Amino acid sequence: MGYFSIQAAVRVDVINQSSPEQNRKRSKATRAWRDRVFVVGFVAAIVIGIAGLAALLIDVLVDGLPFLNYDFLSSYASRKPLESGILAPLVGTVWIVGMTAVFTIPIGVGMAIYLEEFASKNRLSRLIDLNIANLAGVPSVIYGLLGLAVFVQFLFNGSRNVTAGALTMTLLVLPIVVIASQEAIKAVPSSYRDAAYAMGANRWQVVKTVVLPQALPGMMSGIILALSRAIGESAPILIISSLVWVTFVPASPDSKFTVLPLQIFTWISQPQHEFRGIAAAAIIVLLAVLLSMNGIAIWIRSKYQVRSDQ
């Protein structure tokens, strides 16, 4: 395809050369002018994207900052906006993320190790790879339906508890962990493995002592990104825990729960405008948590990149 375009470029040039000197100069000026005009367009695309991000952050900060104080973090939701707080969803989010991490890390890392180091590259492992890529593209609301039918209705007999939410989130973020871990494992030089094999190590010893320590930073940043996805995701939790006014902190894995994004959604949906302010305040808390997690992931990745360059 590229070659056709070069022919097109050549043709433009041939036409230009065949014109008289003055024409050529003018068309060259036009082309240079067009070049500059379009640069402005391309820059504008990026500027609009970044301006959108800035507008979003400023909008949230302006609306929410006046409501953000210690009482807001330490009290329960109330029918009166000014007395409302995010204690229950904050603790609920910690529960969901903690349990999701416990389920996701061993399963996701295990899956990646199996696919990269143990499975022979046959039709089955290709099928699993393809399957994981497809799962990564399934809308989150579908995972909510899966969790509702399998975990809530079948496993827990209709109880909309924290475990059902965490299991659903686990299935949702597993593809992220697996794909990131696979990339991290692939990046370990095969000479390291060969050296260990030459010393008589078996496959699991090579993985345990050579591959895993090397791939750990890459896996970590994938895991953090997956968990931050679990923190921000609302649609599946909305389906799993349709409970909206939770005024208690979940005490055990079978308690009912709410999470930050769900509380934000509940407040946005209230007809009274005062609730928007506390929704924005809750968004500030949510974004602060997410941005610091993303920052940690980026920091781990950059530290790891420097080390592998040396």
Added chain:
Amino acid sequence: MSTTTELDNKNDLLARVARRRHRQQAEQAAVTWLLRIAALISILTTAGIVIILVVQSMGYFAEVSVWDFLKGSDLAPPFSLQQFGVVSLVGGTLLVALIAGLVSLTLGLGAAIFLSEYAPERLRRFLKPILEVLAGIPTVVYGYFALTFVTPILQGIFGADRVIVFNALSAGLVMGLMIMPMVSTLSEDAMVAVPRSLRDAAYALGATRFEVATKVVIPAALSGIVASFILAVSRAIGETMIVKIAAGATPNLTLNPLESIQAMTAYIVQVSLGETPQGSIEYKTIFAVGLLLFVMTLAMNIVGRWVISRFRQQYE
């Protein structure tokens, strides 16, 4: 005496080595099985999704005809899906996804061209992470932004009487902003993969940077760009919170983006928030809509990835 001890020691050592090797092999075998079970979970998840959606939908279609599901019927109870038909939900979803697709393609492609063809390496390294922050912001926050910031602006531009508070345009614009990094990252990957020699050849012929970008790089990277667009629209179709918060709850088959609509995902969430005992027709409805949504996004993802893999083969 001493020789027998040495021999004993040697035998003892050999036995210990053998035992250790045996233990290591047992450990490896156990670990292999555990890992195999972990890998199976991905297959089980897919199987679970398909089985649950299909089984519940079959229960639904035992009670409702496919025609009523699609087009609706006046005989059905008011405000049920069987009354207004899923086509109006699909229409709402596609209207928002189309707006989001156009916005993300324009912004994302422009950004990708700038980053891959114009920006110096240091600027590129600075800009890319900022754009990627957009992809990490929770969708409920975008919903808030659409409702409290973009909609009032639209009402200011088009007039508050013409723009309904919950409208497709606001949700579509904000969703376009959200999926823009997806388009720009995938398109830029495709452009960076275009061999340098093609660009150099065009530059040598006196082409400007704009001509190199539009006549050489974009045509060569076209399949990657198309794929990024398909994957982004698929993401927009499956997106829930923005349309739930900002686009409304009115099933409405319209091309007017200033009207209120209801997307498929928003319908699923709305019904599941109400009283839906397991086994009721409402409970089954959301699985039928879910199955349709699953098939739509899966088809687009498969097409998108097929286009990408075709494009990779060209240069490898």
